[in-house]
Amino acid sequence: MKNKNLYKVFFIISLCLLLTACGGKKIDSGGSSEKSNDKEVIKVGLIVGTGGLGDQNFNDLAYAGLKMAKDELGIEFDYSEPQSASDYATYITQYAEDGSYDLIMLNASEAESALTELAPNYPDQKFSIIDTMVDAENVVSLVKDFRDYTFLGGYLAGALTQDTSIENMNEQHAVGIVIGVDSPVMQEGALGFEAGARLACADTDVRVGIVGAFDDPATAKEITKSIYDGGGDIVMTLAGGSSLGTINQAKESSLYAIGCTSESPISTAPDNVIASSLESLDSIVFSLCKDLIDGKLEYGERSLGIYNGYFVISYGESNVPVPQTLKDKINELVGKLESGELVLPKTKNEIDSWIKDNSEYVYSE
Amino acid sequence: MGKGNSNKVVILIISLFISLIVGAVVFAMCGYSPLSAYIAILKGGLGSRSSIIISLSQTMIIAFMGLAYITAIRAGICNIGLEGQMYVGAIAAAIAGVYIKGIPSFIHVPLVLLMAIVAAGLWGMLVAVLKIRFGANEIITAIMLNFIAENFTSYLVSGPMKVEGTVAQSERVQDSAHLVNLVDTPQLSSGILIFFFLTIIIFLIMKYTRFGFEVRVTGENALAAETGGISAKRTMSIAMFTSGAIAGLAGAIIVIGVNGRFIDGFSSGFGWDGIAVASLAGLNVIGNIFSSFLFGVLRAGATVVNRTARIPYDFIVVIQAFIVLLLGCPKLSEDLYGKIRKIAVRKGKKDE
Numbered sequence: 001m002k003n004k005n006l007y008k009v010f011f012i013i014s015l016c017l018l019l020t021a022c023g024g025k026k027i028d029s030g031g032s033s034e035k036s037n038d039k040e041v042i043k044v045g046l047i048v049g050t051g052g053l054g055d056q057n058f059n060d061l062a063y064a065g066l067k068m069a070k071d072e073l074g075i076e077f078d079y080s081e082p083q084s085a086s087d088y089a090t091y092i093t094q095y096a097e098d099g100s101y102d103l104i105m106l107n108a109s110e111a112e113s114a115l116t117e118l119a120p121n122y123p124d125q126k127f128s129i130i131d132t133m134v135d136a137e138n139v140v141s142l143v144k145d146f147r148d149y150t151f152l153g154g155y156l157a158g159a160l161t162q163d164t165s166i167e168n169m170n171e172q173h174a175v176g177i178v179i180g181v182d183s184p185v186m187q188e189g190a191l192g193f194e195a196g197a198r199l200a201c202a203d204t205d206v207r208v209g210i211v212g213a214f215d216d217p218a219t220a221k222e223i224t225k226s227i228y229d230g231g232g233d234i235v236m237t238l239a240g241g242s243s244l245g246t247i248n249q250a251k252e253s254s255l256y257a258i259g260c261t262s263e264s265p266i267s268t269a270p271d272n273v274i275a276s277s278l279e280s281l282d283s284i285v286f287s288l289c290k291d292l293i294d295g296k297l298e299y300g301e302r303s304l305g306i307y308n309g310y311f312v313i314s315y316g317e318s319n320v321p322v323p324q325t326l327k328d329k330i331n332e333l334v335g336k337l338e339s340g341e342l343v344l345p346k347t348k349n350e351i352d353s354w355i356k357d358n359s360e361y362v363y364s365e
Numbered sequence: 366m367g368k369g370n371s372n373k374v375v376i377l378i379i380s381l382f383i384s385l386i387v388g389a390v391v392f393a394m395c396g397y398s399p400l401s402a403y404i405a406i407l408k409g410g411l412g413s414r415s416s417i418i419i420s421l422s423q424t425m426i427i428a429f430m431g432l433a434y435i436t437a438i439r440a441g442i443c444n445i446g447l448e449g450q451m452y453v454g455a456i457a458a459a460i461a462g463v464y465i466k467g468i469p470s471f472i473h474v475p476l477v478l479l480m481a482i483v484a485a486g487l488w489g490m491l492v493a494v495l496k497i498r499f500g501a502n503e504i505i506t507a508i509m510l511n512f513i514a515e516n517f518t519s520y521l522v523s524g525p526m527k528v529e530g531t532v533a534q535s536e537r538v539q540d541s542a543h544l545v546n547l548v549d550t551p552q553l554s555s556g557i558l559i560f561f562f563l564t565i566i567i568f569l570i571m572k573y574t575r576f577g578f579e580v581r582v583t584g585e586n587a588l589a590a591e592t593g594g595i596s597a598k599r600t601m602s603i604a605m606f607t608s609g610a611i612a613g614l615a616g617a618i619i620v621i622g623v624n625g626r627f628i629d630g631f632s633s634g635f636g637w638d639g640i641a642v643a644s645l646a647g648l649n650v651i652g653n654i655f656s657s658f659l660f661g662v663l664r665a666g667a668t669v670v671n672r673t674a675r676i677p678y679d680f681i682v683v684i685q686a687f688i689v690l691l692l693g694c695p696k697l698s699e700d701l702y703g704k705i706r707k708i709a710v711r712k713g714k715k716d717e
Contacts, residue, residue, distance in 0.1 A: 045672070050630075078672045084633035085534075086624055087668075090419055093551040094668055097415040109532045113626055121550045132530055184529075 042293050044069075045101040046079040047091045049108035053081060057261060058281065062107045065285025075289050088114040096122040103128060103292050105285070115139065126297065128288060130281075133301055141301045142284060146185045147192030147344045148305035148337075150177060150238055152313040152330055153258040153277050154196025157234040158204045159326050159363040160256070160274065161197075166321065168254050169233050176207040176227035178246050180214045180239035189238045195345055195354065200363040202355050207232055211242045220245030228253045234274070236260070247273060256320060266316035274320045278312045306337045329363055336361075373647060377692070379702055384687035391683060397676050406681070409669025410662030416669070418553045422623070424661030425557045429615035430639020431646065431653040432564060433608045437489075438648060439571065440604030441584040441597075446492055446507030447612045448636030449514030454485030454613020456518040458620040459526070459627035462538030473541040474621065478559075481617035482610040488514065489609015493602045511636075519629050526627070533629035544622035554622030556615075563611065568650045580604055612636065638664075641689045660685065 046066055048059040066077045078101075080091050088111040095104045096118065106115060109131040119127055119136040128140040157175040164171060177193040179186040194206040207230065209223035220242040224235050228249065236258040237246040247265050250257035250272040259265025259276035266273045284304060291297040304310035313330060315322060336342035342361075345354040389399035410420045430447050437444035444450075461480040465473065491510065495501040523533040547555045571577040579600050582590040587597040615635065620627050642660050646652030667681030 078675075080668060080672045081678060082633075083678065084630055085628040086619060086631035087633055089552065089623060090423070090665070091668060093415070093419060094409070094665075094672070097413075097551060109530075110534075110628060112530070112532055113534065113537070113624055113628065117625060118552075132532060 042073075042075045042102050042289065043100055044075055044077040044289060044292070045095045045098075045104045046077060047088065047095065047104065047106050047108070047111065048079060048081055050082055050084060050110065053079075059107055061279070061281035062105065062285050065282035066105075066289070068282060069286050069289035072286075073289055073293060075293070082108075085110040089118065092118050092127075096125045099125075102126065103288070103297070105288070106130070126292075126299075137299060140288070140297065140299055143301055143303055144185075144279075144310065145303050145305040146188040146238075147195070148307075148311045149260065149277055149279075150189045150193035150236060151196040151306065151344060152311070152333065153236045153260070153275065154193035154198075154206075155200045155330060155333060155363070156196075156275055156313070156322070156326070157193075157236060157258060158197030158200030159329070160322070161204060161234055162201055162363075163323075166256075169256075170231060172205070172231040172233075173201055173203055174205040174207065174230065174232040176209060176224075176232045176235045178209040178211060178220055178223055178227075178235060178237045178239050178242070180211055180242055182210050182212070186210075186238065191348060191351075192344060193236055193238075194348070195351055198351060198355055199358060199361050202362070205232075209235075211239050211245075214240035214242055216242050217245030217248070221249045224249040224257075225253065228255050234258065236277075237265070244268070263314055263316040266314070266318050270317050270319045272320070274318055274322060275313050275315045278314050280310055280312060284310055306334055307340070308338075326363065329361070333361065375702060376699055377645075380691040381688060383701075384684060384691050387687050388680070388684040392676070392680065395680075397674065397680075402670055402674055402676055402680075405670045405674050405676075406663065406666030408666070409673075410664075410666035415551045416665060418548055418551050420658070420662045420665040421557060422551075422553050422661075423664045424658045425554065425560055426615050426619065426635045427638045427642055427660050427664075428560055428654060428657035429563075429611055429618075430635050431642040431657050432560070432567060432639075432650060433611035433615070434639050434643040435646075435648050435650055435653060436567060436611060437604050437608035438643070439584045440580045440601050441587055442493060442496070442503055442601055442605055442608075444489065444492065444507060444605065444608045445504060445636075445640065446489065446510050446609070447639050448632060448634070449507070449511035450485040450489045450609040450612035451616035451619075451632060451636055452514040452518045453488040453616070454481035454610075455616030455620045455627055455631070456521060457481045457484035457613070458617035459522075459535045459538065462542035462621050463526070463536045463626075465542075466539055468541060470541040470543075473539065474544060477538075477542050477621055478614060478617055481613045485613020485616065486606040486610035489612065490602055490606040492609075493605035497598045497601065515630075518627070522627050522629050528626070535627040537626045538621050542621050543625065544618065546622075552623070554618055556618035556622045559614065559618065563614075564650055564654065567607075571650070576600075576603075612639075638685075641685065644689060645692055 044066060046062060048062065051059055053059050053063055069075045070077060082088055082091055092114055095101055103126045106127065106129040111129060112132045112134060115127060115129055115134050119134065119139050123138060126138055128142060130142040131144060133141045133143055160166065161173050161175050163169055175197050177190050179190055190208045197204045197206050207227050209227060211220045211223060220239055224246040227235050234256040235246055237243040238260050243259065243265065246257050247269050251269045257273050259273050261279055263276055265276050342358065345351050392399040392402050409416055411417055433447055434444055458477045458481040461477040492503050492507050495506045496503045522535050526535045528534055528536045545555050547553045547557065579595045582595055583597045583600040590597045619631060624631060638660055642656040643653060645656035663681055663685060667678050670676045671678045
């Protein structure tokens with residue numbers, strides 16, 4: 001009996017040795033992860049959204065921004081991909097406890113409650129979060145102004161719907177926007193679109209369609225069709241994964257659409273998609289790193305809009321002819337928004353008087 | 366008994382080693398250094414006070430799920446509806462935590478836990494009822510009920526219960542409903558005490574009470590149990606209620622002890638990990654503590670590996686899967702153990 005136990009012990013010890021021997025060999029070939037202890041180097045931690053990297057969207061953009069900062073500003077960064085919304089507390093704690101990160105970026109609004117809870121526990125640690133507001137002294141909240149997301153698209157639509165020389169464009173001055181869900185931010189997007197369209201042409205009829213989900217292209221397609229059937233000829237989409245439905249309907253009806261987020265709507269249907277409103281999260285991430293290095297990082301809410309280059313309109317490789325005068329006009333609008341001379345209306349009721357006040361921006365060929 | 370157990374432990378350790386070696390091969394094949402990966406996992410899971418606490422808070426939820434699984438399987442029902450029962454418990458806790466106001470904490474917290482227990486217990490018992498009354502396969506009904514629970518709770522926090530803002534989540538529970546933390550930074554919920562308490566209760570019931578005996582007999586052979594005068598149906602229903610209730614309790618602790626609210630899709634597969642740790646523990650409630658701790662350390666370590674060594678989280682999932690897989694085929698480890706022992710015996714004789 002005693003002997004048997006001895007063999008067990010022997011066996012386990014030999015297994016241990018085997019394992020360490022294996023490992024020992026491999027460390028020579030692969031031991032490359034040296035960490036520089038130089039405190040001068042700024043180090044950023046990125047905790048991405050649950051969609052993970054490779055989403056061709058949000059998370060990839062933030063990663064690209066940090067990569068750019070690494071190449072150009074010489075920062076260092078680590079990143080993590082949480083599996084679910086309840087993992088954020090763990091990740092935030094680990095990054096904060098590590099103590100070597102100058103800034104911990106949360107690329108997910110789902111992290112809001114975890115950060116609200118934990119940020120006060122680490123008063124010397126800087127955090128940033130996107131798309132939501134966390135009211136703590138050490139948090140930078142990046143909040144998109146959704147009116148800016150759609151404003152230029154709206155102006156473009158309002159201007160072009162008057163132009164009957166474009167194929168299939170009807171006499172009616174009607175355009176539409178399809179939003180993902182009926183939420184305050186999405187309604188702001190619709191507001192920005194309407195303001196833009198009616199600024200270009202005051203009598204434009206703007207229709208708003210609500211899909212009810214960000215992953216339902218079939219419903220988005222139906223809604224788009226009903227807008228086209230009702231005389232609309234340009235539909236902007238602000239509906240995440242549902243957007244593809246609008247793009248496809250534009251193709252089928254040989255009418256026009258305006259995309260969002262990236263240039264991929266344009267490349268999907270270059271004959272129908274006029275332009276796309278891009279988000280440049282990468283450059284915001286980059287500028288945060290720059291502020292961090294310069295010691296100019298400001299806490300609190302930082303609004304993201306056209307005025308600071310967050311939303312950009314891109315015509316990409318579209319085959320739809322946009323007159324140069326219109327492009328110039330849009331650039332002028334961007335300039336006015338940057339300088340603060342033009343301020344978008346806050347509510348739907350303000351639009352009428354706002355248009356009258358800004359009548360110099362009316363578009364006519 | 367003692368000998369049988371020590372053999373089991375040896376086989377368990379062999380399985381662990383084999384899976385670590387297989388894991389090392391996978392790491393190496395993908396161009397990562399296995400040693401530095403394992404060191405990072407250990408450091409991340411056990412390296413400091415805070416990492417141990419993080420491991421423990423991961424362990425807690427998985428251990429609840431393991432305990433829930435064991436309770437049901439002992440009575441002969443494979444409860445793979447843990448995930449759904451956890452969501453139901455969590456939403457019940459959120460409802461009780463958010464909308465009941467103005468009562469002191471020492472009433473509010475037990476009330477919230479009770480709501481979760483009842484809601485999730487009934488949800489779990491539904492599986493048993495469908496099986497007993499209509500002969501429905503418990504695997505299929507449980508999976509379907511998982512979908513219903515996940516999506517319905519998701520609807521509730523995206524619609525009627527949604528807090529203002531962009532995130533699909535409920536409002537914060539009232540301060541009086543908060544479960545106190547055992548440790549504040551990093552956070553460890555006192556839910557872990559509830560877990561230990563529950564483990565002891567379940568252990569005692571299973572071992573020393575008549576009901577525990579009935580459960581065991583039903584689990585071994587329901588027909589024989591019926592013949593012997595035990596109501597297998599009743600036993601199964603109660604076991605499933607208990608199993609669901611434990612899973613729901615875990616959900617409630619996440620809501621009032623960890624996140625402070627119901628966040629849409631909060632579970633990162635806790636229910637499935639629960640099944641794995643229960644199997645790893647040989648369906649033993651005490652062993653469950655250790656296997657859950659192993660998984661908790663792996664989970665906490667994985668997040669650190671992900672960050673510092675740039676190794677995707679999925680690798681840890683692969684290693685976890687290997688451990689469970691190898692335990693699923695105990696013959697393999699036994700054979701290996703036998704062979705190596707033979708060689709050792711022969712060598713030993715020669716040396717003499």
